[in-house]
Amino acid sequence: MTRFPRLRTLAAVAASCGLLVGCTTLPTNTEPQAIRSFEPQIEEGSNLGPQPGREPDLLLRDFYTANAHPSQDYQVARSFLARETSQQWDPHDSVLVVNRIDLVTAPGATSERRTFNVRGAVVGRIATGGAYEPENGVYEATIEMIRANGEWRIESLPSGVVLERTELRNQFQPQRLYFLDPSGQVLVSDRRWIYSGHQSLDSALITLLLEGPSPSLAPGVRQVVPRGATFAGVVDGAYHFTGFADVEPEDRLLFAAQLVWTLAVANIPEPYTVVVDGEPLAPGYETLSSDDVAEFNPRVNATAPVPLYALTDGRVSRVASNQVSPVEGALGQLGGLESVDISASGNVAVVRREGEESVLLTGMVDGELSEAVRARTISRPTFEFDRNNQWVVVDGDRIVRVVLSGPSGERSESEVDTSALESTAGEISVIRLSNSGARIAMIIEGRIHVGVVERTGPAERRIVNVRELAPQLGGTALSLDWQPDGSLLVGTSTPETPVWRVEQDGSAATSLPSGNITAPVVAVAATPSMLYLTDAQATLQLPTTGGDNVFWREVSGLQGQRAAPVTAD
Incomplete structure (x- = not known):
């Protein structure tokens, strides 16, 4: 099905060889780089060379x-x-x-x-x-x-x-390229460091976009740009491409989504004129803007309200307008809950303790819940991009994927291939899938690990390219969650630095204000406008704008309570 009503009919494009344009990232070998045919415009200070008489x-x-x-x-x-x-x-x-x-x-x-x-x-x-x-x-x-x-x-x-x-x-700024998940439904960010002296940021980003995803992310995304495609530069404000002759109309539309959002997130002014072999990307449609590909918007609206729930004493409540109210449906009647995850679309997955076992129950937040998995221990669930699918850790060492499919609501489960973790000893205590489902963050023996989710078959998943982030935290991590910007919010057992922000690529780990936090931080959550955590005493929040405020405040409605915050995003 074609996804963009205004771009249903695309012009044919002839394949040809074009001009390669340059890039100012830092190459690590002598393989061909993005820009070779001209030197990008660079502004260098006059005092960067050796100073006379320098020791x-x-x-x-x-x-x-x-x-x-x-x-x-x-x-x-x-x-x-x-x-x-x-x-x-x-x-x-x-x-x-x-x-x-x-x-x-x-x-x-x-x-x-x-x-x-x-x-x-x-x-x-x-x-x-x-x-x-x-x-x-x-x-x-x-x-x-x-x-x-x-x-x-x-x-x-x-x-x-x-x-x-x-x-x-x-001297370098992190920028984001966007690639598509295998289903073609959601954009996945790929963080790159671009030299700040570059005068043509848009050209550098587009060149890298055509080169494809970074090796670590590649198994988790779909490449719609053909091998022969070339970015031929910017002429009179228009972005020229060649080599798309054999690209299906649907894939051209998906490429448009990648291109537009890569430029828009980098604050390159809209609209964008895109020319393919001398013709517009779509006949009669010479410019593209983020409105044309709005359904792929990778940026969460910071002003949109995100429902907040709380797990208190084994029961789930809704937190709104400074008040706590019971949740309707079967979820509101359940007690003995150990963990919960709720999506913005109303999907819910909870883990309930029943005697010597834990049970995963799934359904809708205002509907009936049914049993999906039963085991000795089950971690907090986490959703794929398709919120009908959830992952959990079973008995500390197996990751199980639960899929709700068919009109009858049948559930099936399969084990995720975690062979990439064989060299990482220890129990997996926390897993969180990114919003796109292309990445997974894990806490293993108190250490943070991030991997890429590869789809090896229609119902098969494998975790690959696992790496440890923020090793300076040692084995102190207790909780984590993805933030809307792709970074991680991490709670630890360290009194001096109980909560951290860790960048998606591991390039930085920053201790957040901790003026009145009492470790351990056992739960964290984030929305575009607010950070939440549960420490040893209460449920606290801090605006993402931060400012000079170093004190976290109790969540309105949960004062005096120690509850686990759950954001429905």
């Missing part, structure tokens, strides 16, 4: 700062090197991100030669296309410097680029 240790630090400027094939960084070294240095071998650079002068220094031992804690690397990949390790290098014509220069250094994390944040 060798300070000049070396300036070199590492210059590593954050990749334009002209790292021309600024090369200016710190001796002439022959500049020609031999390969910055594309790898791009490591370290917490900080420490350097110490090695023995044997003279007035003409110095050797420095450089060390740093590796926190990540930048992959081809600007994707951040978290890592834990140590960077160690020996740098040799000589005095040439009265000025110190670097004579010997390893291949590759090393960035301090502060320079990554100062």
